[in-house]
Amino acid sequence: MSYxxxxxxxxxxxxxxxxxxxxxxxxxxxxxxxxxxxxxHRLKEYVQLVRGWVARQRQDNIWQLLEGAWAGDVDRARGxxxxxxxxxxxxxxEVQAANDLVKVAGxxxxxxxxxxxxxxxxxxxxxxxxxxxxxxxWCQVARRFRGLSDVHVxxxxxxxxxxxxxxxRDPKPQAGIALGRMLVRSLGPVGHRIILTEQAARQRVADxxxxxxxxxxxxxxxxx
Numbered sequence: 001m002s003y004x005x006x007x008x009x010x011x012x013x014x015x016x017x018x019x020x021x022x023x024x025x026x027x028x029x030x031x032x033x034x035x036x037x038x039x040x041h042r043l044k045e046y047v048q049l050v051r052g053w054v055a056r057q058r059q060d061n062i063w064q065l066l067e068g069a070w071a072g073d074v075d076r077a078r079g080x081x082x083x084x085x086x087x088x089x090x091x092x093x094e095v096q097a098a099n100d101l102v103k104v105a106g107x108x109x110x111x112x113x114x115x116x117x118x119x120x121x122x123x124x125x126x127x128x129x130x131x132x133x134x135x136x137x138w139c140q141v142a143r144r145f146r147g148l149s150d151v152h153v154x155x156x157x158x159x160x161x162x163x164x165x166x167x168x169r170d171p172k173p174q175a176g177i178a179l180g181r182m183l184v185r186s187l188g189p190v191g192h193r194i195i196l197t198e199q200a201a202r203q204r205v206a207d208x209x210x211x212x213x214x215x216x217x218x219x220x221x222x223x224x
Contacts, residue, residue, distance in 0.1 A: 006033040028173040031139035032132035038120070038140045040147065046119035046126075053194045066114045069186040070105075077101040077182065093174035100146060100171060100179055107149040114190075116144055117183045121191025138180025142171065145183055 004011045004020035011020035023033035030037065054062055077098035084090040105113070120141045124131060131137035146152050147168075158165045171179065 029139070029170050029176075030143075031136035031173070031177060035132045035136040035140070036130070038123070038130075038144060040144070043116070043119050043123065043144060046123045047115050049122060050115050050118050050191075050194065063111065066118075066187075066190065067110045069190070070110055070114055073182060073186050074102060074105045077105075091178075093172060093178045096171060096175035097142075097179035097182055100142075100152070100175070101182060103151045104145060104149045107151055112148060113145065114187060116148060117141060117187045118191045118194070120144060121184060121188045122194055125191060125195045135177050138178075138184065139173075139176045141180035141183050142176040145179070146171070 002013045002018075003009070004013050004023055005018040006020070006023040009020060009023060011022075013019055014021050014024060017024045019027060019033055026035070027033040054066075080090065080094055080098040081102065084095045120137075124137055131140065152169045152171075154167050154169055157163075170176070
């Protein structure tokens with residue numbers, strides 16, 4: 001019997017998988033057995049960064065442009081579902097991803113969707129080591145997106161605790177990856193643009209401080 005291939009794990013692998021039960025389940029949910037969950041609280045600073053960037057744009061129609069990009073994603077997802085319902089050959093994971101996208105789109109304000117997805121892309125740029133692989137990143141994008149709505153949350157009665165408990169319905173692994181890729185395809189470039197803008201702004205501030213320090217040092221030498 002072989003051992004789990006997740007670093008540091010001493011449990012036996014299960015079936016034909018290279019992981020134990022717990023790491024196999026985590027790899028399925030998160031795209032990698034060691035991928036940490038990106039919570040809404042963890043993402044908050046990047047959402048605020050995105051909002052600040054949008055607020056500083058001189059284009060009055062900036063939200064129209066962003067919402068237009070998102071509308072394109074929704075239209076493409078609806079097209080995938082239409083082809084599936086028409087009986088055309090389809091990939092199951094893409095159909096599930098498209099269905100999830102359309103469901104959330106009909107339940108969550110557009111700006112909240114855009115801010116969340118773009119914030120995830122910005123986070124990846126600033127903290128690339130946070131995501132173990134591309135698949136893990138796409139899964140986390142999908143999880144944060146799906147978490148914006150309760151359409152994927154179920155409930156059941158827990159007899160031991162005597163109360164109703166909520167449970168999050170995870171997508172199939174490949175469907176989560178497909179959903180994340182769909183979301184990043186059009187909104188990802190916005191995140192990259194934000195990074196470039198912020199880096200340029202920081203460089204201007206650094207150059208100004210350097211120039212001021214140099215000028216003050218020159219004056220100090222003249223008066224010495």
